[in-house]
Amino acid sequence: MSNIRRYDPFSIEPLGDMLQGMFRNLRLGAEADLPFKVDVTESDASYAITADLPGVKKEDINVSVDRGTVMITAKLEKASEVKEGDRVIRQERYSGAMQRAFTLDGNIDTDNIDASFQDGVLRVVLPKKEASPQQRVTIR
Secondary structure, eight states: OTTOOOOOTTOOHHHHHHHHHHHHHHHHHHHHTSSSOEEEEEOSSEEEEEEEOTTOOGGGEEEEEETTEEEEEEEEOOOOOOOTTOOOSOOOOOOEEEEEEEEOOSOBOGGGOEEEEETTEEEEEEEBOOOOOOOOOOOO
């Protein structure tokens, strides 16, 4: 008998549950709109970017760094395997170009960037430049 609850016709609880579910769907929808998922981490010596790019070929990925902005561009081509007499009922796999950009601190050592791609995962390590010592300006 512990499952019996008192019904209050003027309660706003059902409305609150509905609104919470609606906002949860909005949050998930915004995340689902991202072209690909990326993790960016920072250590004392470098930044590390890990991007999930399943189905993308290594030669179709471009990583560029310009004044602290890192741009990852990838092109995904899917094979169209529709046979004569068949019809597509649902098509969800993405095909086309996608890109993500991040602005990091401008002290990236662009000469020593290391990037690797294996099993659909891109890993980019962006080493930081040594901080230049503070210069004292002599006032005349």
